[in-house]
Amino acid sequence: MAKATSSTFSPLRHPAFRLLWIASLASNTGIWVQNTGAGWLMTSLAPSPIMVSLVQAASMLPVFLLALPAGAFADIVDRRKHLILAQAWMCAMGALLCLLTALHMIGPWGLLALTFAIGAGSAMNSPAWQATTPELVPRSDLTQAIVLNGIGFNLSRAVGPALGGFIIGLGGTQAAFAFNAVCFLVLIMALVAWKREAPRSALPKEHFLSAMRAGVRYVAAAPALRATILRAVTYFFFAAAMWGLLPLVVRSRLGLGPEAFGMLLGAMGVGAVGGGMMLGRMRDVLSRGTTVFLATIIGSAALILLGVATHWAPAALGMLLYGVSWITASSTMQANAQLSAPAWVRARAIGIYQLCFFGVLALGSALAGWLGDYVGVQVALVSFGLGGLLSGIAVRRWHLDGPTPIPAPATAIPQPEAPAPELANLLARGRDRVLEGVRYRIDPADRTAFLAAMAEVRRVRLRSGALWWRLYDDVAHPEYWAEFWAVESWTEHLREMHRLEPEDRAIIARATAFHRGDTPPEASRYIAQDPQ
Structure with a gap:
């Protein structure tokens, strides 16, 4: 006792x-x-x-x-x-x-x-x-x-x-x-x-809304x-x-x-x-x-x-x-x-x-x-x-304990290239919407398992700040897939990187492990532009 x-x-x-x-x-x-x-x-x-x-x-x-x-x-x-x-x-x-x-x-x-x-x-x-x-x-x-x-x-x-x-x-x-x-x-x-030591962050504070x-x-x-x-x-x-x-x-x-x-x-x-x-x-x-x-x-x-x-x-x-x-x-x-x-x-x-x-x-x-x-x-x-x-x-069937964690494979998650220097001023404004994407090549035999893994990836992207998320299959080459998601701004994209918990990275790594090819999945980022 x-x-x-x-x-x-x-x-x-x-x-x-x-x-x-x-x-x-x-x-x-x-x-x-x-x-x-x-x-x-x-x-x-x-x-x-x-x-x-x-x-x-x-x-x-x-x-x-x-x-x-x-x-x-x-x-x-x-x-x-x-x-x-x-x-x-x-x-x-x-x-x-x-x-x-x-x-x-x-x-x-x-x-x-x-x-x-x-x-x-x-x-x-x-x-x-x-x-x-x-x-x-x-x-x-x-x-x-x-x-x-x-x-x-x-x-x-x-x-x-x-x-x-x-x-x-x-x-x-x-x-x-x-x-x-x-x-x-x-x-x-x-x-x-109470002598509180406030945590410091290099990123600006989030806006209220x-x-x-x-x-x-x-x-x-x-x-x-x-x-x-x-x-x-x-x-x-x-x-x-x-x-x-x-x-x-x-x-x-x-x-x-x-x-x-x-x-x-x-x-x-x-x-x-x-x-x-x-x-x-x-x-x-x-x-x-x-x-x-x-x-x-x-x-x-x-x-x-x-x-x-x-x-x-x-x-x-x-x-x-x-x-x-x-x-x-x-x-x-x-x-x-x-x-x-x-x-x-x-x-x-x-x-x-x-x-x-x-x-x-x-x-x-x-x-x-x-x-x-x-x-x-x-x-x-x-x-x-x-x-x-x-x-x-x-409501008893709604479990509170959550699923048992599955060990992540030894796979690096996709990383995009660094931004081009000529876009630095545009990115510094931090208010234009950003589109992110990752392209995969998947063995058709892994299709069902890959889709199940990407369902978890979708939740990770949305939890980390994505406004929406979509997964696309190439109609001419079914082995090629692409996921796209959008965030509110470049600043929000930078926050997204810091928001990924170890469990989130493990989920992304499990989906990435299905990729087949000599090069890793291609990750890219696009910032919205007004054609006028």
Whole structure:
């Protein structure tokens, strides 16, 4: 047991990671204390299921709207300054919400507006924070650091609402909002103390819109990321019902107050802690896909149990199981999303993952509230529990572990000639589209295998920045083939060369190994010209 515990927390031996992890845990806990206070306040301002569920939707919707821009910003600007500004914005909005609540000047729509504003700061913060992890720990600790980030995020989601329930019981909702503002200051001070060494590059920074397009193209051509996003969407859509309906379960169905609300969320926190401690051992015996499926079964059972409970004891058991399910599924899928993306696009990939993650949380929470309005909270929770189980079975075939790497042959990948000196000024402009091509000679007996290898090459080109990619067969000489792809500019072409990971080069080398001839495949580059 000691060995597993040491493995779980081993990244914390690195001072910079330890400082920011603890401060981030405090900041995220404050956010969930605030969300709990907002949800509880709404039950007195406008106590309908749809209005209560809109509090969760308002906190999650900004990530759906801003996750991709936030990821692009985090990849092209100084992440430390970006994080400090995001935390300062959330601190200011949290303090304003506290003041208006204390003065009894807040209404339901004002509460939703300020909840949305705080969520916008969180949306800008999250991809940048997740993408800093490789800068804080060596590669040997990276996987566990990513999992530990997931544990911290989800522990704050579990412990924060529980703490919020007790703070509300002691000092009212304004105390919860004040606690949130103070927690933001903790992370701001830690970020100021962090002495980051920004990576240097000889290439100019990417433009904002171009960076977003490159991120979308990468995710679209990355099967492991697409599978992770699909599994996340199906899990979190149904799991969101608990966040939207729990305040009404406590107040209306169980007839209890904020202390009981905190107690039930505390049970979820206990489940989350236990689930986080078990994750290390689970990774040793279960695949990532099986781990998520098991978490789906547990989470669906928890929603059904919460829906039928009429006493606090079975409701607490449901929340305990929900905590185990939530942290197991979310930490596994978030780690998978980060490990599936290289450093140059990691924040954008995380942003797109979180766009889907929080988008379905907001949608699921709002739809659960709408369904609760029409058929009751009990039926809504049971329906979402059954829906989660059925959808988990339906998407299980989408594997999270990815294919087993195949050793690359000892073949050099095609290299184009150096640019002609007379085109130096044209290339320096860096804004004209570039067409790239490679010509192969293939033995007709290898046709099927070559096409399969080129299907993987297509994904590599698109992930690295290609706008489009095509493979052509010479109609007069079927043994000759040519692949062509285009990138936005010469600068983007130079970035493309740096974006190729060792696995990408191995895929290109396997396709190149099919070439037959005395000379290697001919690689060429063409820059667009206006004939006028």
